[in-house]
Amino acid sequence: MYQNQNLQQNQPMLNSQQLKKDFPILSRVINGKKLTYLDNASTSQKPQSVISAITDYYTNHNANIHRAVYTIAQEATLAYESTREAVKDFINARSAEEIIFTRNTTESINLVAYAYAATTLKPGDSVMVSALEHHSNLVPWQEVCRKTGATLKVIPLSGDPELRYTLDFEWFQKNIDASVKILAITQASNTTGTIVPVEKFIEVARAHGAKVLIDGAQSVPHMPVDVQQLDCDFLAFSSHKMLGPTGVGALYAKKELLETMPPFLFGGDMIREVHQQEATWNDLPWKFEAGTPNIADVIAFQEAIKYLRAIGMQEIAEHDQELAHYAKQQLEAIPQIIIHAPKNAKQMTGIISFEIPGVHPHDIAEIFNSDNIAIRGGHHCAQPLMETLNIPATARMSFYIYNTQEDIDTAIEAIKKVIKIFSPKK
Amino acid sequence: MDMYAENILDHFQNPRHKGTLSAATISVEEVNPLCGDKLSLDLIIENGSIKDMAFSGSGCAISQASMSMVAEELNGKSLEEAEKLSKDTIYELLGVPISPARVKCAILSYALLKKSLILLKHQS
Ligand SMILES: Cc1ncc(COP(=O)(O)O)c(C=O)c1O
Numbered sequence A: 001m002y003q004n005q006n007l008q009q010n011q012p013m014l015n016s017q018q019l020k021k022d023f024p025i026l027s028r029v030i031n032g033k034k035l036t037y038l039d040n041a042s043t044s045q046k047p048q049s050v051i052s053a054i055t056d057y058y059t060n061h062n063a064n065i066h067r068a069v070y071t072i073a074q075e076a077t078l079a080y081e082s083t084r085e086a087v088k089d090f091i092n093a094r095s096a097e098e099i100i101f102t103r104n105t106t107e108s109i110n111l112v113a114y115a116y117a118a119t120t121l122k123p124g125d126s127v128m129v130s131a132l133e134h135h136s137n138l139v140p141w142q143e144v145c146r147k148t149g150a151t152l153k154v155i156p157l158s159g160d161p162e163l164r165y166t167l168d169f170e171w172f173q174k175n176i177d178a179s180v181k182i183l184a185i186t187q188a189s190n191t192t193g194t195i196v197p198v199e200k201f202i203e204v205a206r207a208h209g210a211k212v213l214i215d216g217a218q219s220v221p222h223m224p225v226d227v228q229q230l231d232c233d234f235l236a237f238s239s240h241k242m243l244g245p246t247g248v249g250a251l252y253a254k255k256e257l258l259e260t261m262p263p264f265l266f267g268g269d270m271i272r273e274v275h276q277q278e279a280t281w282n283d284l285p286w287k288f289e290a291g292t293p294n295i296a297d298v299i300a301f302q303e304a305i306k307y308l309r310a311i312g313m314q315e316i317a318e319h320d321q322e323l324a325h326y327a328k329q330q331l332e333a334i335p336q337i338i339i340h341a342p343k344n345a346k347q348m349t350g351i352i353s354f355e356i357p358g359v360h361p362h363d364i365a366e367i368f369n370s371d372n373i374a375i376r377g378g379h380h381c382a383q384p385l386m387e388t389l390n391i392p393a394t395a396r397m398s399f400y401i402y403n404t405q406e407d408i409d410t411a412i413e414a415i416k417k418v419i420k421i422f423s424p425k426k
Numbered sequence B: 001m002d003m004y005a006e007n008i009l010d011h012f013q014n015p016r017h018k019g020t021l022s023a024a025t026i027s028v029e030e031v032n033p034l035c036g037d038k039l040s041l042d043l044i045i046e047n048g049s050i051k052d053m054a055f056s057g058s059g060c061a062i063s064q065a066s067m068s069m070v071a072e073e074l075n076g077k078s079l080e081e082a083e084k085l086s087k088d089t090i091y092e093l094l095g096v097p098i099s100p101a102r103v104k105c106a107i108l109s110y111a112l113l114k115k116s117l118i119l120l121k122h123q124s
Helices: A016-020 A048-061 A071-091 A105-120 A139-148 A169-175 A198-207 A255-260 A295-311 A313-332 A361-370 A383-389 A405-421 B006-013 B061-074 B079-084 B087-094 B100-106 B108-123
Strands: A099-102 A126-130 A151-155 A180-186 A211-215 A234-238 A249-253 A271-274 A279-281 A338-340 A351-355 A376-378 A394-398 B026-031 B038-046 B049-056
Touching (some): A071 A099, A071 A249, A099 A105, A105 A139, A105 A249, A151 A169, A180 A198, A198 A211, A249 A255, A313 A338, A313 A405, A361 A405, B006 B061, B038 B108, B049 B061, B061 B087, B079 B108, B087 B100, B100 B108
Parallel strands (some): A126 A151, A126 A180, A180 A211, A211 A234
Antiparallel strands (some): A271 A279, A351 A394, B026 B038, B038 B049
């Protein structure tokens, strides 16, 4: 697992004040107040280089890819495929054939659920997920289990008070067996911010013959992720949470699995030869990319990856974690507040969920909005987790490279305002 | 922050008709899809009038205040009068600007009321 050595020092790692200047939206003023954006777990903001790449594609290179011989089509194809190379390098896959472009994490997970799980699972088999999953990494497995007669098993949260909001690894070790064909597990929770030490889970799962899908929606944008080192079978993530455009996701899958899997969607581009009654499939990865893809946004995604790499993923991980740690300390200083985060700051990514008793998270978010501070209030697409924790909803702040301690101070002021507005009137 | 005017906070912190009615003629439940908040409404109907009503469940200040105000407004009134209550009536009762993102919260009470009135018609 990623370890932050510098946590004690509380020193900002990145020059976030400087980075903010690369993000035009962060200088937007509404009602006289600058935007304080603290909803990065939902989606990140985009630097000018990403925005410009979209305009540049439509202005200078717009053409469909993979077929035409004319110059702009060749340029577009080259740019699209070079993003695939960039993604491959970013997560250290063996080859670009192992990278499939989708619309988002959700579609990447569905691709595996339909093209791999639904075609191989049988009654008596099981799929294991964890109590921390986002609906995206839960509902597709519920469906697959319903369709195939397989059983859905859930790794619970630890009952140890010291390990609150982390997964019960001992339960996992005891309960995994040869019936478990797929382990689908998040590397970082979008609600509690828990970093799951997935390498431990992967090792045990593989020893029992299970394939492993990692939901990287909250980890790939925020920490170094190396698929060869992890030795996972599948990794799903979204461009839009890592400075890139919406409408682009990626699925990493081991080549030997992709070769045995049938296509997910059928039609143009994914074929080699089509006859009136039958067709054969294209090579990897195009076998899994039916129809005209989101060319402009895939191309712009490469700029996002360049931007992140220029900063360094280890530096980003430490920065996000330090902000979460700082936010936790500030929140702990306010007696009314209940924090839903792991005790050990090293188990946290840049996400912190909290409650103010007597105030609904929507109202917290509304009052934050009056100061142009963007946070999220709700169930964070993790309703089963909310049920387990026995809370209806939380308020959540989530950080990224351009956030500063001052942003958190601004949020803390807003919390004080919330408490004041909702204090009981005599 | 004029959404959190005194009357809203008053109804949120001291909700009228909060609770459940074991002798309810009709009970309905609605979920705010935006936040997953659940509200339940119990009504006792006698001779075409709302003899008593009570609501339960958690939610934001806007949805709770709206339900509390609607209950206060309609308790003891005839079903005909209840039928006449519109979304606009609710906005008037709330008396604060409701942003598009909060419309669902503001009219959750309306959804509960309509659902119970429709079910009542089907029962009779
Ligand atoms: C852990 C996790 N998984 C999956 C998703 C779904 O991502 P997308 O909406 O881009 O498909 C999210 C997004 O919030 C997430 O946080």
